[in-house]
Amino acid sequence: MHIGAPGSVVARILGIAPSTLILWANQGRIKCWRTPAGWRLYPESEISRIKLELARERS
Helix, strand or coil, rough: CCCHHHEEHHHHHHCHHHHHHHHHHHHHHCCCCCCCCCCCCCCCHHHHHHHHHHHHCCC
């Protein structure tokens, strides 16, 4: 079983718009998977990785 955070939570954590998060997922910049209902879930490891990337870009 996969455990992950929904896009709205991840976008808030990263300080980006939900639409940006979806774009990045579509481009392969951040990995996610879909539930049987179609929701995207993002693993904690990916959230941490992107958080570090954004910190580097913003500094």
